[in-house]
Amino acid sequence: MSFIEFDNVSYSYSAGTKNEVKAVKNVSFSIEKGELVALVGHNGSGKSTIAKLMNGLLLPQSGLVKVNGLDTADKKNLFDIRKSVGIVFQNPDNQMVATIIEDDVAFGPENLGLDPKEIRERVDFALKSVGMYEYREDAPFRLSGGQKQRIAIAGVLAICPEAMVLDESTSMLDPTGKKEIMEVVTRLNREKGMTVIMITHFMEEAALCDKIIVMNDGSVALSGGRQTLYDDRLVELGLKLPMSCSVAKRLNKSGMNVGEVYTPEQLAEAICRSL
Amino acid sequence: MSIVVKDLTYIYSPGTPFERKALDGVTFTIEDGDFFGIVGRTGSGKSTLISHFNGLIKLMNGSLIVEGIDLSEKYDYKKLRSQVGMVFQYPEYQLFDETVEKDVGFGPKNLGLSAAEIAERAKNAIELVGLDYREIKDRSPFELSGGQMRRVALAGVLAMKPKTLILDEPTAGLDPKGKEEIMQLLLRIKRECPTIVMISHNMDEVSSYCNRIAVLGGGKLKGVFSPKELFDKEELVAEAGLSLPMPAYISKLLVERGLNVSASSEDELVQSILSIWGAKNA
Amino acid sequence: MRDVSFGQYYPSKSVVHRMDARIKIIISLCYIVLLILVPTIDRFLDKGRLGDYIVSVGATFIVIILFLLMVTLISKVPPLKVLKSVKSVIFLVIFTAVILVLFYGGTSNHIYFHKGIINISLEGIINSIAMAIRLFLLVMGPSLLTLTTTPVELTDGIESLLKPLKLIKVPVHEIALIMSIALRLIPNLIEEADKIRSAQKARCADFDSGNIFKRAKAMLPILVPLLISSFRRADELAYAMDSRCYRGAKGRTRMKIMRLGIRDLFGMLFFAAMFFVALMFIYDFFGVSTALANLAYSLI
Numbered sequence: 001m002s003f004i005e006f007d008n009v010s011y012s013y014s015a016g017t018k019n020e021v022k023a024v025k026n027v028s029f030s031i032e033k034g035e036l037v038a039l040v041g042h043n044g045s046g047k048s049t050i051a052k053l054m055n056g057l058l059l060p061q062s063g064l065v066k067v068n069g070l071d072t073a074d075k076k077n078l079f080d081i082r083k084s085v086g087i088v089f090q091n092p093d094n095q096m097v098a099t100i101i102e103d104d105v106a107f108g109p110e111n112l113g114l115d116p117k118e119i120r121e122r123v124d125f126a127l128k129s130v131g132m133y134e135y136r137e138d139a140p141f142r143l144s145g146g147q148k149q150r151i152a153i154a155g156v157l158a159i160c161p162e163a164m165v166l167d168e169s170t171s172m173l174d175p176t177g178k179k180e181i182m183e184v185v186t187r188l189n190r191e192k193g194m195t196v197i198m199i200t201h202f203m204e205e206a207a208l209c210d211k212i213i214v215m216n217d218g219s220v221a222l223s224g225g226r227q228t229l230y231d232d233r234l235v236e237l238g239l240k241l242p243m244s245c246s247v248a249k250r251l252n253k254s255g256m257n258v259g260e261v262y263t264p265e266q267l268a269e270a271i272c273r274s275l
Numbered sequence: 276m277s278i279v280v281k282d283l284t285y286i287y288s289p290g291t292p293f294e295r296k297a298l299d300g301v302t303f304t305i306e307d308g309d310f311f312g313i314v315g316r317t318g319s320g321k322s323t324l325i326s327h328f329n330g331l332i333k334l335m336n337g338s339l340i341v342e343g344i345d346l347s348e349k350y351d352y353k354k355l356r357s358q359v360g361m362v363f364q365y366p367e368y369q370l371f372d373e374t375v376e377k378d379v380g381f382g383p384k385n386l387g388l389s390a391a392e393i394a395e396r397a398k399n400a401i402e403l404v405g406l407d408y409r410e411i412k413d414r415s416p417f418e419l420s421g422g423q424m425r426r427v428a429l430a431g432v433l434a435m436k437p438k439t440l441i442l443d444e445p446t447a448g449l450d451p452k453g454k455e456e457i458m459q460l461l462l463r464i465k466r467e468c469p470t471i472v473m474i475s476h477n478m479d480e481v482s483s484y485c486n487r488i489a490v491l492g493g494g495k496l497k498g499v500f501s502p503k504e505l506f507d508k509e510e511l512v513a514e515a516g517l518s519l520p521m522p523a524y525i526s527k528l529l530v531e532r533g534l535n536v537s538a539s540s541e542d543e544l545v546q547s548i549l550s551i552w553g554a555k556n557a
Numbered sequence: 558m559r560d561v562s563f564g565q566y567y568p569s570k571s572v573v574h575r576m577d578a579r580i581k582i583i584i585s586l587c588y589i590v591l592l593i594l595v596p597t598i599d600r601f602l603d604k605g606r607l608g609d610y611i612v613s614v615g616a617t618f619i620v621i622i623l624f625l626l627m628v629t630l631i632s633k634v635p636p637l638k639v640l641k642s643v644k645s646v647i648f649l650v651i652f653t654a655v656i657l658v659l660f661y662g663g664t665s666n667h668i669y670f671h672k673g674i675i676n677i678s679l680e681g682i683i684n685s686i687a688m689a690i691r692l693f694l695l696v697m698g699p700s701l702l703t704l705t706t707t708p709v710e711l712t713d714g715i716e717s718l719l720k721p722l723k724l725i726k727v728p729v730h731e732i733a734l735i736m737s738i739a740l741r742l743i744p745n746l747i748e749e750a751d752k753i754r755s756a757q758k759a760r761c762a763d764f765d766s767g768n769i770f771k772r773a774k775a776m777l778p779i780l781v782p783l784l785i786s787s788f789r790r791a792d793e794l795a796y797a798m799d800s801r802c803y804r805g806a807k808g809r810t811r812m813k814i815m816r817l818g819i820r821d822l823f824g825m826l827f828f829a830a831m832f833f834v835a836l837m838f839i840y841d842f843f844g845v846s847t848a849l850a851n852l853a854y855s856l857i
Contacts, residue, residue: 111804116814276792
């Protein structure tokens, strides 16, 4: 049994009306515990719908979504599923419920009905994990986008989920903010073994993940390990490769063999090696 | 000269505990025909600066001449705003009218133009942003896709027939394909609206489209550079919260490893690596 | 605007700030009741002299003002901030005071001017001054509450105080949550409205001229996008809350538990003392007001 399983899942918005939009079509994939997965594709390829299907915010109209073997369509399971799969959304301003940072982070554990002492411990732990502990008594208005998004991550962490889905959580941030979030997320995956699903259209972020699922027009077009970035079909889908990959690809084609690299640093090393 | 900024200073909430200097003695000039980039961290004063350009923020200190209009004197704000178009961040969130055509015609209507002229301008603007006028004009702007909405919003500003177009992060939130499309669109718009000023956090965009780039930090102007000049100043780039454009970054990594590479595009990068490789193997 | 946090909370770590919000709310309510108990001149002159009224009401006001002053000093809120809170009602008060002076219809023995319904008398003037002071005090007290209590503490306090209403199926928790989310979103909405307004102004929209209908219509290009974005926000927020295991009040606990402390007891005692002294002057307990008035008369 995989941790998260999508089995032939379809979902349409405004189903049954003339405005019906088929967002997800017969999608199947699975995610194991501890994986760092990138779900990539153009805007409108169905990525965000998949995020909401992962913890039962949306329910499949056909097919099955299972988390830890629990069916999201069964109402009884929803609370347990949401305890194990948290989502960080795109707009940091639209996921805060409280006017004080620590109160906001406490919202999740409060919903779990924990004891005040335990909530306090979790809030402190979560804020420290994202490096925002010293801001705990502040209001969020003055924070930068990256900092606000770290608070949102803390809000999910405080629930102590097994998996975190980041639904384009870096797309509204400036480069500094993007970097902050990627650092926090990869650290959580490596050090705490948290399963992380990055939904993104930045292929540079995908290059940092172990596994890549490529969505196109509501279906899974490609999936596999990081080497998927070297699949020619990716370019055919109109996705822009990380420059390290596209440069390596062109060098390989010209006969200078630098192999498959994923970051600028790896590229530079490989070039020096093959000279 | 399109925009002449001299000694511009602006303070938010002066005389209160919340007092904050947003701009501090900024002086520079944007020439006609420039594709001018403005970069800097969040809170560096970029937005305050561009809001001055069409009189949305009143001049507090210093002087500002935009398209020949001196903003330190009394001026016709309608004339100013029709000459200087301003496209804010996520402009699609400002659409409001029942149909695309009406929304795009909002600006010209405010200028008091005739119905025929308004319709003509709306049509031209919608076509200029690459949308099918006949197909889209009677649709509600709210049922369009995100990319289309952004184009409609852009058309709404272009319908004022500005000579200078100012954009605050025109590609924010779009996927790479959408970003590329908007930037290509700006190049096309530039034929009709010769001066473009753009705030951006995307170094690859700034370096491949802008001819001059102003760097702001803490309300002060750190300088105006050509892309090439800017990327040699690594500290300044980092201070502005930006990362080097990828080709420049990879070049830098190679230089650190003893190779002589200096590239500003992917093609250049591949060419120069291959030529070094070719020379070694020859 | 977006630089100033919402509400007029003035951050400080004073005893007043740290007091339990529930106690502060109860005290504020009693304070309002006290001001309502201050008699108007009509009710008084039936049984007493004008001087008695001035002494009784004047002494009460002095006690209340002293109380406000002390609370302000202890709370470290700049006194000017408290005074400024009356700014919004100043015209209303002046207008009412003028009306009261001109059209005073109660018992009056010292008439300065009389024509038709206009009747200017000493009693009328004193009455309107008393009313003005009363209104100012009515605004200043609660504003001290909001200056020293964060909006969150206030909503939590109200939720806690309204808890008994749960018995009659009032959704107290939901109401409190709605209030706190509204407080959270107001700065965002203000910022957004600001942005949209600038964008439409950049397209030469004119919001400041024409008659009231024209102006109302001119607001549409701001209101429509604002409404749409509010719906979008609400939608996203609902997803975010669901995703964070929200199930309503059922099974929910809180991180911060409100506990009454010694400072709350002192706060209450201090207020109770002021309350009693003020009542003493109003109702002439132990004949204090009369004695004071007699003393004043004998001195004159």
